[in-house]
Amino acid sequence: MTDRTERRGAVICGAYGMGNAGDDAVLTAIVAALRRMDGELPVTVLARKPRQTAARFGVSAVHPLRFFRWLSVMRRAELFLSGGGSLLQDVTSRRSLRYYLTVIRLAKKCGCAVQLYGCGVGPLTHARSRRKTAETVNACAAATSSSESSTKGCSSKS
Numbered sequence: 456m457t458d459r460t461e462r463r464g465a466v467i468c469g470a471y472g473m474g475n476a477g478d479d480a481v482l483t484a485i486v487a488a489l490r491r492m493d494g495e496l497p498v499t500v501l502a503r504k505p506r507q508t509a510a511r512f513g514v515s516a517v518h519p520l521r522f523f524r525w526l527s528v529m530r531r532a533e534l535f536l537s538g539g540g541s542l543l544q545d546v547t548s549r550r551s552l553r554y555y556l557t558v559i560r561l562a563k564k565c566g567c568a569v570q571l572y573g574c575g576v577g578p579l580t581h582a583r584s585r586r587k588t589a590e591t592v593n594a595c596a597a598a599t600s601s602s603e604s605s606t607k608g609c610s611s612k613s
Contacts (some may be wrong), residue, residue, distance in 0.1 A: 462533035464497035465489055466525065466567065468558050469539040472502030472516070479511075481539030485572055486512050499528045501558075519554075526561065535562035538572030543592070545584040552584055556591045563594060571598035 467485055470478050482500065489496055497515065502508035505516035517525045529535060537559050545552045563569050571592065579585045592598055 462531060462566065464499065464528070464532040465534040465536060466499050466501070466529050466532045466562065467514075468501045468519075468535070468537045468555070468562075469542060471500055471539075472504035472508040478539050481573060482508075482512060485536060485538065486514060497532075499525070499532070501525055519558075526565070529562050529565040529567055532565075532567050535559070535565075535567035535569045536572050537562075537569070538574055540573075541575030541577070543574055543576045543588050544578055545580055546578050549581065549584060552579075552588070556587055559591050559595070568596045569594070571595055573599055 467482065469481065471482050486498060489498055499515040499517060500508050500512065501519045502516045503518065505518050508514065508516040515528075517528060519525070537555065542555045543552060559569055559571075576588060576592065579588055
């Protein structure tokens, strides 16, 4: 692992690069906030259309399925942001929930400070989903939710 003092950069994960105006607005806000803090900060986005995302937002981008590539970036980054929208829910698909929870846990294991930015949580219809989501969210350095009901969705109680 890279020493914490040598780490630099941020990795952003969400439903980016799919042409959704709301997701693009969230990504624009995240990138702008990071640039205000440090105009030279390397920013990498996990995006379905990496080339278009990189060109549009002035960031580096990696396809979410290029596991070893984004894992390598995460090992060098100091910050991992997961955010925008209702990523942490199991109504659409339990597989997507497992994906986002796994990426968040991997970022933590890689040594990144992990923050959830404007994340909606829920609905979580399965007890295991609620428990795993609560465990993962509670391990994050910081979390902001998109609604008050999202904080209730983090309860690990069935």
